[in-house]
Amino acid sequence: MPREISLAEVESLVGTEVGLSNWMTVDQPMIDAFAAATNDHQFIHVDPVRAKAESPFGGTIAHGFLTLSLLSAMNYDCLPVIREQTMGINYGFDKVRFMSPVKSGTRIRGHFTLAEARFRGAGMLMTTYEASIEIENERKPALTATWITIVQFDPKDRPAGV
Template sequence: MPVEISLSEIPGLVGEEIGLSSWITVDQTMIDAFAGATNDHQFIHVDPVRAAAETSFGGTIAHGFLTLSLLSAMNYDCLPKIREQTMGINYGFDKIRFMSPVRCDKRIRGHFVLSEARFRGAGMVMTTYDVSIEIEGEKKPALTATWITIVQFDPKDRPEGV
């Protein structure tokens, strides 16, 4: 996938995997920082000894919302930049499923399939991605989601016929 694309190329990419991010290691420092930011200190996330003794995980696991939040970093890492874009907006999710826990010190990466692109108004395209987060060495993904974003651009840059 090119590093940069134009608005006119977007409709032709629907149905394609347009991004595969680099690996991110989810370590205990990251998990603890997220616990502090969200005030979610459940032992399965922050107490390695207890999590190893009392769960089937063998140690701590990342918060599901931590894994979800890493989609932003993965997006910036791998999705092509749109030349005409003036701003991007996170519109939300239609569906999120946490499929498998991310154990501490595992590596994860994001897969982004552009499932829909609709030009709206004079200067906006709504993009929908089917995303999944792969856990290195595991068959089941950490999560799957349908993510909707809005790309804003100057109306003079709108491709003809869309």
């Protein structure tokens, strides 16, 4: 269960790894569901027989965007909960790189380092994470990303002096 912190504590965590998620398995049913949701049915994702015969991966692989989207679940699994937060908003990415394919049936987990935290307006904290997704028993990560989120909170809860 993620720990709970206050808004006043966030700045002291800049530069540290603030979260390491649990392992999750990316299996073929998950890949197939993502293919159906995005209408991306390329054979390297959804046809195990053809992918084994015709691709360099030895079988099917997850869509890069599926792997990227799993950062949200990993975030909820391990990042500290900010006590004063009323809502979180995905602001976007400054950089995403797909480093290694995630083969069907493998396990992955997320690493999150808080790179920046700055208050914007009366009730917003913008946070930037250097995130990566590790593939179990692989040297290279599945992806690396610079992820920006916004923490909404009641302006009366803003720490004094910031």
